[in-house]
Amino acid sequence: MMAYEISLLIVMGISITAGLSLNLITGFCGQISLGHAAFMGIGAYTSALMTKNGLPFFPSLAAGMLTAGIAGIFVGLCSLRVRHDFLAITTMGVGFLFLGIVRQQDALGGEMGISGIPDPGLGRIGFLLFVMGCAALVVYLSLYMKRSWLGFAFDAVADDEDTAGMLGLDVTQFKLIAFAIGTSLAGLAGGLYAHNIRFIDPDSFGFVESITVLSMVVIGGIGSVWGVVIASAVLSVLPLWFQFIEDYKLLVYGLLLFSVMRFSPGGLSALCFNIFSFFRKKLT
Amino acid sequence: MNHLLQVHSATIQFGGVKALQDVSFHLDQEDLLGLIGPNGAGKTTLMRYVTGINDSKTGHVELSGLKISGLPVYQRVKLGISMSQQLVRPFKSMSFLDNVVFAAGYHKTEKPWKTLFIKSRIQEKQRALTLLERLGIADMAMEMPEKAPLGYLKRLEVARAMAIDPKILILDEPLAGLNQREAEKLADTLSQLNQQGQSMILIEHNLREVMRICSRLVVLDNGRLLAEGSPKSVLSQSHVQEAYLGKELHVNP
Ligand SMILES: Nc1ncnc2c1ncn2[C@@H]1O[C@H](COP(=O)(O)OP(=O)(O)OP(=O)(O)O)[C@@H](O)[C@H]1O
Ligand SMILES: [Mg+2]
Numbered sequence: 460m461m462a463y464e465i466s467l468l469i470v471m472g473i474s475i476t477a478g479l480s481l482n483l484i485t486g487f488c489g490q491i492s493l494g495h496a497a498f499m500g501i502g503a504y505t506s507a508l509m510t511k512n513g514l515p516f517f518p519s520l521a522a523g524m525l526t527a528g529i530a531g532i533f534v535g536l537c538s539l540r541v542r543h544d545f546l547a548i549t550t551m552g553v554g555f556l557f558l559g560i561v562r563q564q565d566a567l568g569g570e571m572g573i574s575g576i577p578d579p580g581l582g583r584i585g586f587l588l589f590v591m592g593c594a595a596l597v598v599y600l601s602l603y604m605k606r607s608w609l610g611f612a613f614d615a616v617a618d619d620e621d622t623a624g625m626l627g628l629d630v631t632q633f634k635l636i637a638f639a640i641g642t643s644l645a646g647l648a649g650g651l652y653a654h655n656i657r658f659i660d661p662d663s664f665g666f667v668e669s670i671t672v673l674s675m676v677v678i679g680g681i682g683s684v685w686g687v688v689i690a691s692a693v694l695s696v697l698p699l700w701f702q703f704i705e706d707y708k709l710l711v712y713g714l715l716l717f718s719v720m721r722f723s724p725g726g727l728s729a730l731c732f733n734i735f736s737f738f739r740k741k742l743t
Numbered sequence: 744m745n746h747l748l749q750v751h752s753a754t755i756q757f758g759g760v761k762a763l764q765d766v767s768f769h770l771d772q773e774d775l776l777g778l779i780g781p782n783g784a785g786k787t788t789l790m791r792y793v794t795g796i797n798d799s800k801t802g803h804v805e806l807s808g809l810k811i812s813g814l815p816v817y818q819r820v821k822l823g824i825s826m827s828q829q830l831v832r833p834f835k836s837m838s839f840l841d842n843v844v845f846a847a848g849y850h851k852t853e854k855p856w857k858t859l860f861i862k863s864r865i866q867e868k869q870r871a872l873t874l875l876e877r878l879g880i881a882d883m884a885m886e887m888p889e890k891a892p893l894g895y896l897k898r899l900e901v902a903r904a905m906a907i908d909p910k911i912l913i914l915d916e917p918l919a920g921l922n923q924r925e926a927e928k929l930a931d932t933l934s935q936l937n938q939q940g941q942s943m944i945l946i947e948h949n950l951r952e953v954m955r956i957c958s959r960l961v962v963l964d965n966g967r968l969l970a971e972g973s974p975k976s977v978l979s980q981s982h983v984q985e986a987y988l989g990k991e992l993h994v995n996p
Contacts (some may be wrong), residue, residue: 604859614834615834636856
């Protein structure tokens with residue numbers, strides 16, 4: 460395989476992991492987040508600082524997941540009382556808060572970011588296999604979760620949390636679980652990202668990145684695992700192929716988000732389903 | 744002996760509207776208590792106070808002598824209080840069956856972290872189907888709630904409330920949206936359930952069915968307790984007739 464293709468596949472795998480991690484929170488549990496990149500950033504900074512200080516790759520990656528997950532639980536706790544639009548604004552605030560802090564900290568590289576992050580030492584193919592393995596695991600976890608009672612409870616919370624509470628569900632706990640799992644997986648994606656590019660700065664995890672991840676979830680079809688996998692894979696490589704998408708990312712993804720919300724709120728997966736049913740009706 | 748449920752002087756205000764003023768009442772084991780009163784009397788508000796959705800400035804609620812006011816809704820549900828809503832709120836992403844399956848799995852979702860490792864829904868499906876059949880809506884089991892008629896959605900509310908095996912079943916106007924024959928049938932089912940030992944509070948405007956199946960009545964008017972006692976004695980009081988039936992009694996004596 461060519462180095463270029465390997466790089467593309469690695470980017471895809473990382474982005475699938477990131478997309479699905481937000482899908483757990485926004486898709487499964489119905490809690491919108493406009494600051495998801497911050498948790499990828501926490502995972503990235505944690506693991507990068509650790510490997511730069513000579514610690515091995517895998518424990519550093521795990522530590523990144525842990526810090527991101529703890530931050531996620533904390534943010535979850537703080538936003539338990541807010542819903543919908545207010546939750547969107549709160550999580551957006553978290554994203555900016557993260558950027559603000561990182562920019563000011565010399566220990567975190569400030570505006571300059573962190574460069575010279577060590578190679579994980581798996582070789583390019585080895586790293587690709589590892590990234591793909593992570594993505595596959597997250598796909599499996601998502602599918603598994605959907606069929607478990609955890610997924611069932613998430614459905615209820617996403618649908619109508621007051622009613623879920625009236626049926627005895629401890630909604631708070633379930634939201635926290637969604638935040639904990641989703642943000643720690645975001646931390647995983649962030650750690651992988653840091654050790655793939657081997658350079659990170661605050662802008663790698665800014666508002667545009669949060670919107671990009673949200674686009675993957677919404678365009679794929681909120682809650683649909685395979686829809687999000689496809690959307691994440693495609694949206695992650697488009698900017699590499701078309702320079703103008705890279706230049707106008709916020710505009711392009713904003714437009715995509717808007718058109719999906721307006722014309723096919725169920726995303727790609729609903730669109731495919733509708734087209735399929737349309738043709739089946741025509742045939743019979 | 745403690746009452747099964749005791750509400751002490753609930754007072755609830757929404758902005759300038761005094762929805763409840765110093766209302767106390769109780770429910771005994773195996774009672775079927777009818778809670779009646781004109782529109783806006785405060786019936787729903789009182790029951791939402793019992794379940795914990797509405798909060799009262801004064802007073803408190805006791806379940807078998809245990810103070811439960813202050814607990815969040817879900818914990819009161821776990822202690823055995825369950826309520827079907829007047830304004831139906833089905834989970835729209837789930838079929839009729841799954842709505843009830845989810846409720847019937849209340850013991851499976853008790854420890855949130857463990858739910859990831861629990862998959863089987865067989866028992867809950869069985870239970871849900873039995874409930875749907877008992878309420879006469881099993882024909883809709885696989886349908887989504889979106890386009891279902893109100894009468895079906897009302898009974899789905901009842902099925903979900905029953906599915907969590909409550910000590911006290913509170914039903915807010917379950918007969919609304921049903922024709923007289925369906926209403927009679929559902930009232931019979933509720934009466935049967937009560938005879939099997941289920942304690943129940945029934946908010947209902949259908950006085951005919953209320954008179955037929957309830958063992959005690961509590962009447963609210965304008966946020967105040969107007970009367971309580973056996974159905975006959977309550978409805979024979981003239982101030983109840985005035986408040987509840989309005990002027991028509993005087994017009995056509
Ligand atoms: N959330 C709320 N906000 C503001 N006012 C409310 C709210 N809930 C109830 N009210 C008011 O409180 C009063 C009592 O309402 P409630 O719904 O308890 O009456 P009800 O006896 O259930 O009437 P109905 O038979 O029409 O269901 C009404 O005047 C109503 O407008
Ligand atoms: Mg009411």
